Amino acid sequence: DVVMTQSPLSLPVTLGQPASLSCRSSQSLVYSDGNIYLNWFQQRPGQSPRRLIYQVSKRDSGVPDRFSGSGSGTDFTLKISRVEAEDVGVYYCMQGSHWPPYTFGQGTKLEIK
Amino acid sequence: EVQLLESGGGLVQPGGSLRLSCAVSGLSISDRWMDWVRQTPGKGLEWVGRSKNKANSYTTHYAASVEGRFTISRDDSKNSLYLQMNSLKSEDTAVYYCATDRRGSYDYWGQGTLVTVSS
Numbered sequence: 001d002v003v004m005t006q007s008p009l010s011l012p013v014t015l016g017q018p019a020s021l022s023c024r025s026s027q028s029l030v031y032s033d034g035n036i037y038l039n040w041f042q043q044r045p046g047q048s049p050r051r052l053i054y055q056v057s058k059r060d061s062g063v064p065d066r067f068s069g070s071g072s073g074t075d076f077t078l079k080i081s082r083v084e085a086e087d088v089g090v091y092y093c094m095q096g097s098h099w100p101p102y103t104f105g106q107g108t109k110l111e112i113k
Numbered sequence: 114e115v116q117l118l119e120s121g122g123g124l125v126q127p128g129g130s131l132r133l134s135c136a137v138s139g140l141s142i143s144d145r146w147m148d149w150v151r152q153t154p155g156k157g158l159e160w161v162g163r164s165k166n167k168a169n170s171y172t173t174h175y176a177a178s179v180e181g182r183f184t185i186s187r188d189d190s191k192n193s194l195y196l197q198m199n200s201l202k203s204e205d206t207a208v209y210y211c212a213t214d215r216r217g218s219y220d221y222w223g224q225g226t227l228v229t230v231s232s
Contacts, residue, residue, distance in 0.1 A: 037217025048210055048222045049158070055217075092158060096217025100174055101160035102148075 002026050002098045006091075006105035012113040019080040021108045023093035028073050030097070037096035040069055040078045043107075044089040052091075053078065080110075088112060115139035115221050117211050122226030129201050129230070135194040135211030135223055143167065143189040146214040149196050151207035152225070159207075163214070164194060179205075201230045 003026040013019045021040075029036045040053040051060050053069035056076060066081040080087060090107040121133040135147070146169070149161040162175040164185045173185045184197040194211050206229050212219040 031217070035217075039218045041219075048224050049219075050222070051218065051220060054220075060220075094158075094219075099217075100163070101176060102217075102219075103160070104158040106157050 001101060002029070002095050002103050004093055004095055004103050004105035006093060006108050009106065009108060011108055011110045013080075013083045013110060014113045015085065016082050019083050019087075019110060021078040021080075021091055021110075023071075023076045023078070023105050025074045025076075025095055027098070029095050030073065035097075036072065038069075038071065038076050039094045039096060040067075041092045041094060042087075042089055043092065044086075047089075049092060083110070083112070085112060115213075117213070117221055117223035119209060119211055119223040119226040122209065122228045124229045124231065125201055126232050127201060127203060127230055130197070130199045131201065131228060133196040133198070133209055133211075133226055133228070135196075137192045137194070137211075137213075140192075140213065140221065141189075142187065142192050142194065142213070147185075147187060147194045148212050148214050148219065149185060149194075150210045150212055150219070150222075151205075151228075152210065153207045161196070161209070198228070201228075203230050206230045 005024045007022045038056045041049040043049045057069040090109050092107045093105040096102050116138045118136045147164045162185045164187045165172045182200045186195045208225040210225045211223045213221045
């Protein structure tokens, strides 16, 4: 199975400041069709996961443009340009390039400093 | 608006059985691959299994940890997905989510249902 490793596990951020979350995979996530199926999910307290980003950098409808995804191969980043209070929660990366199974990172807990 | 609503969770003794349901609205599951994913504080998010669509002969796949104990089924006419869980173990305790698969991703998730396996 592909191992997804996220860092940091905890990220205190001041409101209005940027945040950068890292995700690394144990092998390249380039699929045979040339696409990279790397996703980012947000899980707010008490809620189910919600997809923010798919295929590395494509933002879902309704996701604020302060969220952006980047990366290639095995190294990926989710950036929040200016953290807002509603961004508190746990962020997970997930790979869908190698299946079975899809695999998730352990999550980065974002909190307000 | 797409909604996935899981039900059927609860407290069950080790060795017992439970059947989870996932009712989907706002989206036809007939052409979708549907997954069950579970979440525990210790192991995080873990894929449980998959039901492919009719075009793929409704083939199912399971994580090694549940193979032979769990069975996924679906009823496209009811727009619903099911998870039959037998021979439950304490390590199956988790929140169980159904999710719709789309090209290497999950675009929709349910709200989850808690399964607790304990004597």
